[in-house]
Amino acid sequence: MARLPTMEFDGVIVGGGGAGMRAALQLAQSGLKTAVLSKVFPTRSHTVSAQGGIAAAIGSEDPDDDWRWHMYDTVKGSDYIGDQDAIEYMCSVGPEAVYELEHMGMPFTRTEKGRIYQRPFGGHSKGFGKGGQASRACAAEDRTGHALLHTLYQSNLKAGTTFLNEWFAVDLVINQGGAVSGLVALEIETGQVVFVKAKATVLATGGAGRIYATTTNALMNTGDGIGMALRAGMPVQDIEMWQFHPTGIHQAGVLVTEGCRGEGGYLVNKDGERFMERYAPTAKDLAGRDVVARSMIQEIMDGRGAGPDSDHVLLKLDHLGEETILKRLPGITELSKTFAHVNPAQEPIPVVPTCHYMMGGIPTNVHGQVLTQAADGNDAVVGGLYAIGEVACVSVHGANRLGANSLLDLVVFGRAAGIHIEDAMRQGIGHRDPADEDVDNATARLARWNESSEGEAVVELKRELQRIMLVNFNVFRSGDHMRRSIGDLADLRERIARAHLPDKSRVFNTARLEALELDNLLEVAEATAIVAEARTESRGAHARDDYTERDDDNWLCHSLYFAADKSVGKRAVNFAPSTVEAFQPMARTY
């Protein structure tokens, strides 16, 4: 293949969401030649949809709040497979990261004292679970993600970051030494294919909720970073752990923030009963998301679902009063009217647990450096590659993420990766030059689609994949169904390898993008299916009907998945925080 045009940067960040832009800001502010490469204009990234808040113990609502309490809650929420060194880091630097956002201009809601407003969120407690509900989610009304993302974009404009907007990442370029030299990318407007060379490549591509037929995720959340990493021979970790958010709007899938329950809303079944009192007597509607989602499905399975098909439950807010709803939850009011045709100040919102967040991802250390497993079973850093945000698994969320911890994850680890890259540059780290064939390898799948002349349509294959995942890898999972799905997905892989891209045009060809995205969806779906079947226990979001208990003897560990041989391995969870005693596994009740 002819040599591709080449662009060179110190650091290239793939993805313009909260994590990517926080990392880019760190690099650009230190004068490094920094590019954000994003398939959408940055403020359209999915961070914009985050609603309720960003968790940090800033002590505005409760002066006694302590990051160690936040750490305890996060460890417990993770069902004990979150890495305690990473959680310690996130919770301890969280307040600083939030103050930085405020200094950049983020329009947080305020208290009477003029401080940042904080609201209660599920799974957040005081006094190591013994002191009642904590108010720890720092909020900008119910548009926290929007406020955060726009603020970070603005700060990057100020810092002079280069934006490659509407560029699609095709694949990583791996050199003969196994290190990452950059990536091959496609400029969407012109169809031009370019080798983007960088001393540090940062994957900040977000989640992959679109492997499910219904999800709160944006249409573009197709796991592009996971696909790129798996094809490049790197593992993914805990990829079976998918969070189902308790309150997606029935049928539409659109998210209704947990902040609704934080502000005093609660769930009722068809009889109007506040059923969470039975499942989680203390935290009730603010138990962990996995717990609430399972309870809702149980109610529906027991025949207490609402609506003509008894297939959802109701989120009641009207008792909060119109003024509170309009003041604290204006975005929710809009979404409910548009997608559920109800005014939450008068009627309850029909909701159902909906795929929301990928806890697993590319394993990294606390600096965002991507890790793989060496032959001796030890962690090995992949040269030149970082991963941050939802695509990464550092791991702070383990088997179940707490609400408002994802925005915190983005800014804390975006910043951490930026700081680490700055140091590496100061120590004189250079480009890792690839051979021409290394670059060619990264164009292979693009060439495959461009040369296809017949075969099945992308849209049909995607629908089938999404249906398999929705039916078989939902809130409850069964071994038989998962095993059958693994076969179905293997078939689908062969069909996708022969599928057809009819439109070969050059300019803004979105059919080509959807074909490339389908490759990525398949990688995520198959990894999810194989590891979910292999993890023979129930933990956090992974609930099996054939292995109903948590099995700490065998599975108090991360799963690792390698696509080359579709193998599942294990990796130890970190129980060695540096400033506090580790939290030991206990029965998880709310």
Place this chain on the structure above:
Amino acid sequence: MKISVYRFDPDEDESPRMEEMELDLPAGRDLMVLDVLELMKARDPSIAYRRSCREGVCGSDGINMNGRNGLACITPVSEAAPRGKLTLRPLPGLPVVRDLVVDMGQFYRQYEKITPWLVNDTPPPAQERLQTPEDREKLNGLYECILCACCSTACPSFWWNPDKFVGPAGLLQAYRFLADSRDTATAERLAALEDPFSVFRCRGIMNCVSVCPKGLNPTRAIGKIRTMLLSQGI
């Protein structure tokens, strides 16, 4: 349902055309216009449009539906096409890249021109800068802008002078920072806007207000900027 959609691929077409089609929509459900686009794309994958969040917060899918700008994902078909025929065109006034995709460059440049970030040269405190709820309230109706460009591309003054008139979206953000009690660059911000075009090309037509999918009011913000400029004696 009858649908008429604007098609243009610069590599294939000398000039744009309207493609007419009939589509069976699933009964018993009021689809959003984006759902219709997705059905169309399933049939003909070559049609190009931007979309992402499908819930009206990312601002990708601003298009012109039966003559009115809006977001395809939160506009019900019944509202866009009450008489049964849906006509879809790109946002007016910006160069068309392909089909319903416009070149947003001009729009983004106007946004960048207004210094769209907080300026405060005092050293930041160890915690957050304080702001009273009343001062924070002043940002409501301003910060929620999603940069979808529905307003600016509905504005005749922006059509005439897209390079010199900042346009409703940019000016809404200009006022968002002027109104922020934490910002210390009021004089500089106003000085940058005092020419005859940046602000004063607004003729109060209010198309921006009538199309904004987030219910924001750029005209009011522009009025506030005018008042600030005039009270400075410019």
